[in-house]
Amino acid sequence: MRIALDVMGSDLGASELVAGAVLAANESNSQITVIGDEKEIRSALGSTGDSGSISVVPATQIVTMADSPFDAVRKKKDSSVVVAFELLKKGEVDAVVSAGNSGAVMAAAIKFLGRLKKVSRPGIAGIFPTLKGPVVMMDVGANVDCRPKHLYQFGVMASAFSRVMFDVERPKIGLLSIGEEGGKGNTLVKGAREFFEKSTLNFIGNVEGRDTFQGDVDVIVCDGFVGNVCLKLSEGLAEAILSMLGEEIGKTLKARCGYMLARGAFRNFKKRVDYAEYGGAPLLGFNGTGVICHGRSNRVAIKNAIRVADELARNKVNDHIQNMLEMDHLE
Amino acid sequence: MRIALDVMGSDLGASELVAGAVLAANESNSQITVIGDEKEIRSALGSTGDSGSISVVPATQIVTMADSPFDAVRKKKDSSVVVAFELLKKGEVDAVVSAGNSGAVMAAAIKFLGRLKKVSRPGIAGIFPTLKGPVVMMDVGANVDCRPKHLYQFGVMASAFSRVMFDVERPKIGLLSIGEEGGKGNTLVKGAREFFEKSTLNFIGNVEGRDTFQGDVDVIVCDGFVGNVCLKLSEGLAEAILSMLGEEIGKTLKARCGYMLARGAFRNFKKRVDYAEYGGAPLLGFNGTGVICHGRSNRVAIKNAIRVADELARNKVNDHIQNMLEMDHLE
Known part of the structure; x- marks a missing residue:
């Protein structure tokens, strides 16, 4: 699966998240698109470069923990979280992982993915x-x-x-x-x-x-x-x-x-x-897969969150949700 | 202060609660009225008897954890919890302590004490x-x-x-x-x-x-x-x-x-x-003082709960509540 990793706005900084991407790339088959400040990412990748299973997509803006989620997603069009969800919407990746402002991740999912059919409230x-x-x-x-x-x-x-x-x-x-x-x-x-x-x-x-x-x-x-x-x-x-x-x-x-x-x-x-063993909290109920990580996530947590995102996308969790809701047909 | 202790319906049995009353009587000036099955209480008190600061009031019925609180309080008129709150209502004790069915303690407080003036919901x-x-x-x-x-x-x-x-x-x-x-x-x-x-x-x-x-x-x-x-x-x-x-x-x-x-x-x-160090959870907002103890309370917890009840009654916590509500006058 192709996973977009937003590396900006978390507590430990982009380099720790990039390290998580490298771990994940080494231990799994995930294709990881790292999104954020290009210079920081390149420096963190060092000689690894964006060879093989890791690629870099630059984003010049950052949504911080202090930003108002919906405003930030509307105004910061070149922020890493917005760029990540745009890639997901275009079908260029299969899931997004972020350890940034979780309200903004939610807002971006609402804006770019929309709700799954029959789901009243994603969560x-x-x-x-x-x-x-x-x-x-x-x-x-x-x-x-x-x-x-x-x-x-x-x-x-x-x-x-x-x-x-x-x-x-x-x-x-x-x-x-x-x-x-x-x-x-x-x-x-x-x-x-x-x-x-x-x-x-x-x-x-x-x-x-x-x-x-x-x-x-x-x-x-x-x-x-x-x-x-x-x-x-x-x-x-x-x-x-x-x-x-x-x-x-x-x-x-x-x-x-x-x-x-x-x-x-x-x-x-x-x-x-x-x-960190569980990596992250999945967003469920959207037309697409997203995983929110703790702001303090270290590289192990990020690696595991990428694994969660990969499993969810690979096993089509959204199809299961859809089928179960249709089967029950409760209003 | 005079404290009524309902010794029935808890997990460890009446004798453990009686032991709590004895501890409290030895370490404080509280006058404790132990309420419940007279034979069990007398046997637990042993040679201590109801000398000095401990007295016994018999109650022939027990409200169990399985009882519906309001029904039990209405029907089991000679249950230890009902007898305890009747004593409080009559002014013969200053507070009630119970480790029995907490819903029933709440129901008895509603029935026998009623709400403090200006309090919409005791808790x-x-x-x-x-x-x-x-x-x-x-x-x-x-x-x-x-x-x-x-x-x-x-x-x-x-x-x-x-x-x-x-x-x-x-x-x-x-x-x-x-x-x-x-x-x-x-x-x-x-x-x-x-x-x-x-x-x-x-x-x-x-x-x-x-x-x-x-x-x-x-x-x-x-x-x-x-x-x-x-x-x-x-x-x-x-x-x-x-x-x-x-x-x-x-x-x-x-x-x-x-x-x-x-x-x-x-x-x-x-x-x-x-x-057990804190003893119990006070009922607040009633015309009278009650303390609910954990069903698993041991003698130390009971002793401490008696101390809490004693402090609340002695320091007139209800007068403070009343004054604060009147001062704010928020509707």
């Missing part, structure tokens, strides 16, 4: 590590005020994603609520439950916040406000726990020695919960 | 440990569909609680949203922000999920659906992290030895994040 799927496999949560930030039907469609889209990405035949879908009984939840969740019960999806009922990390479901559905809070709360809590643990360990020599011995275990643990 | 405040001091989140489960005014009132109530409980002169209040800028959030949050900006509260703006555990604010305001998800997600994630770390440490002898050396640090860490 963003987040991947969480759990005690077992990964769980997909949707929506994690694109839609803050939702209707029941939107939640049902998030379930369809995340389910299709879980299938093509993690090879789960019939992903188990849970509706995030505040109690497992059907009567528990707010008006939105109660309404969404009716949709899920009528659907052909593998809906297993309500799940609670506590269940998120048990790994007993493959997909968790919620509105974008709740999902974004969950995503950031989890990130903040994981950091706080490790930081508190570090403080306690630092207090005595004995504990510090203990840590030295157990260092390998800590390293493996960090790998298990590291967002 | 439940949760206490989260952070890198610095504790943070109070409200609402964590009582109100799943809210209007902007309700969120503002949660801010007032949680602020009064933070003041009397943690001695914070002017608690810093953050509104939980998905971005720090004022324009970010759903319709509810944007509406609530207008209330906060007009209020005399120490409102510092939006906070994100990530900020919850940084300890830079004293109070975080959200609706009860979001708050309950946050509470349970945090609990689940903390457990999952420790369990993953335990798995990794268990894999090699070297890491296990390291853990043995660092055990004290792990113990201190667990104490820092242990919900």
Whole structure:
């Protein structure tokens, strides 16, 4: 697959993202088009050049984290994110990966790709590590005020994603609520439950916040406000726990020695919960494939995000979404 | 202060809660009325008897976790939770503490206490440990569909609680949203922000999920659906992290030895994040004081919850709430 990588506007700078492209090119068959400041890209590529599976497309403007997404996409016509989505629209690439302003990526997708037929609200799927496999949560930030039907469609889209990405035949879908009984939840969740019960999806009922990390479901559905809070709360809590643990360990020599011995275990643990392992959050519901990466993404995260984009495009996740929506035919 | 402790319906059984009452009686001046199955209570009290600061009031019925809250409160007239709230209503105790069915505690508060003047929606405040001091989140489960005014009132109530409980002169209040800028959030949050900006509260703006555990604010305001998800997600994630770390440490002898050396640090860490340290979640906005404890509360948690109830009643948190609402006079 041909992947456009927008290397501008992230926290670690273009050279780290270019390094991610090089890693991906070495480990996979993806053809990667690196988009951004040409001088920076060429210097980061060094002697590798744009040989073989990496090519460079210059873009002179940058959408920063401070830019207003829709304005930026309208006005900065030669920004890397706009150039990337134009290539996708023209069919010159199969997917876009970006670690820049995620609102702008969303805005560019709306402008250049448009919604998939039958999808009311495209959204963003987040991947969480759990005690077992990964769980997909949707929506994690694109839609803050939702209707029941939107939640049902998030379930369809995340389910299709879980299938093509993690090879789960019939992903188990849970509706995030505040109690497992059907009567528990707010008006939105109660309404969404009716949709899920009528659907052909593998809906297993309500799940609670506590269940998120048990790994007993493959997909968790919620509105974008709740999902974004969950995503950031989890990130903040994981950091706080490790930081508190570090403080306690630092207090005595004995504990510090203990840590030295157990260092390998800590390293493996960090790998298990590291967002970089999953690479990015796919945009689902658009006429085209996009993956949003964390602003702090390192080269490994970028390599993995390229892999996610490649899988989604190769396995035609959008066709699955379309088919599932048509099969259910719920309005 | 005189505290009624409902010892029925929790996970660890009446004897653990009675032990909590004994701890509290030994360490404080609280007068504790233990309510529940008389035989179980007497046997747990043993030779201590109901001497001095502990007395026993029998209740023959139990509201279980499976009971429907409002039905149970209406029908089980001699249940421990109903008897406790009747004592509070009659002025024979100053506060109620319960680790039973929390919906039933809420229902009993609605039935026997009623709302404080000017409070539209009473709620439940949760206490989260952070890198610095504790943070109070409200609402964590009582109100799943809210209007902007309700969120503002949660801010007032949680602020009064933070003041009397943690001695914070002017608690810093953050509104939980998905971005720090004022324009970010759903319709509810944007509406609530207008209330906060007009209020005399120490409102510092939006906070994100990530900020919850940084300890830079004293109070975080959200609706009860979001708050309950946050509470349970945090609990689940903390457990999952420790369990993953335990798995990794268990894999090699070297890491296990390291853990043995660092055990004290792990113990201190667990104490820092242990919900038992905070004891319980206060009901705020009622004509009376109630504290809900986790179903799994051990004796230490119960002792601390009794302390919370005692502080709230002694410092007249309800008068503070009333005054603040009258001062702001926002409709």
